[in-house]
Amino acid sequence: GENVEQHPSTLSVQEGDSAVIKCTYSDSASNYFPWYKQELGKRPQLIIDIRSNVGEKKDQRIAVTLNKTAKHFSLHITETQPEDSAVYFCAASKTITGNQFYFGTGTSLTVIP
Amino acid sequence: DSGVTQTPKHLITATGQRVTLRCSPRSGDLSVYWYQQSLDQGLQFLIQYYNGEERAKGNILERFSAQQFPDLHSELNLSSLELGDSALYFCASSPDGLAYSSSYNEQFFGPGTRLTVL
Numbered sequence: 001g002e003n004v005e006q007h008p009s010t011l012s013v014q015e016g017d018s019a020v021i022k023c024t025y026s027d028s029a030s031n032y033f034p035w036y037k038q039e040l041g042k043r044p045q046l047i048i049d050i051r052s053n054v055g056e057k058k059d060q061r062i063a064v065t066l067n068k069t070a071k072h073f074s075l076h077i078t079e080t081q082p083e084d085s086a087v088y089f090c091a092a093s094k095t096i097t098g099n100q101f102y103f104g105t106g107t108s109l110t111v112i113p
Numbered sequence: 114d115s116g117v118t119q120t121p122k123h124l125i126t127a128t129g130q131r132v133t134l135r136c137s138p139r140s141g142d143l144s145v146y147w148y149q150q151s152l153d154q155g156l157q158f159l160i161q162y163y164n165g166e167e168r169a170k171g172n173i174l175e176r177f178s179a180q181q182f183p184d185l186h187s188e189l190n191l192s193s194l195e196l197g198d199s200a201l202y203f204c205a206s207s208p209d210g211l212a213y214s215s216s217y218n219e220q221f222f223g224p225g226t227r228l229t230v231l
Contacts, residue, residue: 001171032218043115043203043222044156089156095218098169099207100146103156 006104117223138206
């Protein structure tokens, strides 16, 4: 089955700096890669996603890059703000076989004011 | 609010007992997914139903079972509970679990059911 690894497990940055979280996946057939943000005690919420036919996607301060050859994808958050503090999960799925998500182990991001 | 509802919010029970968790997907979503979130295991996929039929199984124990009813709500049954089953159980729904279109692949998570086994 799919195996998703995520690094780092914890990340602290100063407000205004950038944060980068990296994930690797094992199944070359995976074609959909969402990123979820989970605040303490709350549900995971999608912040950005990317499909395998796209190399990069950006939404305001958030961007995701995908390298299919190397089987890794990264989340980039620029101009970080205290409200960006949360746990971030990457995931990989194969939409043609049901779209079940295989999640990374999460990154706890702390933005220091 | 994602539109996905889960009941109950909290559940406290004893080892050996059986519980049922309930999930109502967003209106129109055909796929329901169950995930278990524990401190040491992260978010783990358990099982998926699509329009009433089981579509995929993940790391679901034999003591656990699920079903999706004609009105598309789903129930996750956990039996012979052990201390290690204590976790947050999330249900998620998406419009179509097979479509090759990003608009159909996003999964919307419910608020979760926190299960504590004593």
